[in-house]
Amino acid sequence: MTPVDQTKTLAQGQRGNCLAASVASLFDLPLADVPEFEEMADDAWKPALDAWVRVQGKRLVKKRPGEHSPNEHYIALGLSERGCKHATIGLDGQIVHDPHHLRLGLAQVVCLYTVEPA
Numbered sequence: 681m682t683p684v685d686q687t688k689t690l691a692q693g694q695r696g697n698c699l700a701a702s703v704a705s706l707f708d709l710p711l712a713d714v715p716e717f718e719e720m721a722d723d724a725w726k727p728a729l730d731a732w733v734r735v736q737g738k739r740l741v742k743k744r745p746g747e748h749s750p751n752e753h754y755i756a757l758g759l760s761e762r763g764c765k766h767a768t769i770g771l772d773g774q775i776v777h778d779p780h781h782l783r784l785g786l787a788q789v790v791c792l793y794t795v796e797p798a
Contacts, residue, residue, distance in 0.1 A: 681707045681753045681769060686779040688718065690764060694717065701769040701779035703729070707736060724756045738795045740750060745789040746773065755793040758786040 686701040688694040691773040697711070704714045715732055717725040733740050748754050753771050759768035761784035768786055769777040773784040 681705055681771075681777070683769070683777040684709075684711050684779060685781065688709060689729060689780065690762075696764070696766075696780070698779045699725070699729075699755075699767040700756075702769055702777075703732075705777055705779065706753055706755060707768050710753060726737050733795065734798060737798050739798045740793045741796055743792045743794060748773070748792055748794060752794060754788060754795075757791050757793070758789040761787050763787075 681781040682705060684701045684704040686696055686698045689779070690696050690751045695702065699733045700713055700714045704711045709726045711767035712793060715728060717729055721726055721779050730740060748770065750772060750795075753769055756768050757768060757797070760780070766780065766786060768779065770792065
């Protein structure tokens with residue numbers, strides 16, 4: 681996992697790209713190599729994310745908070761301290777990378793996505 685920071689935020693009047701930054705972090709890629717999921721419709725980003733991950737030879741597995749394996753990085757989704765939906769990177773029940781520049785993490789984790797072989 682190589683931390684990548686988001687480049688778009690709600691405070692800048694844009695849809696934040698925390699999910700793309702979290703995906704880039706998890707896959708050790710530059711942000712430019714990951715689709716702009718934040719620009720997609722609410723019902724389109726998840727299928728697009730699944731398809732992109734499959735092209736990488738992997739699959740995403742949705743889990744409840746606490747269902748991760750030891751020493752396994754994952755995307756943690758939830759509500760930020762700022763009150764909006766947010767994506768971060770977790771490890772062993774802790775947020776280890778928040779792509780937002782304030783680094784406030786999550787007030788509430790709603791679900792996790794782990795990456796597994798396809």
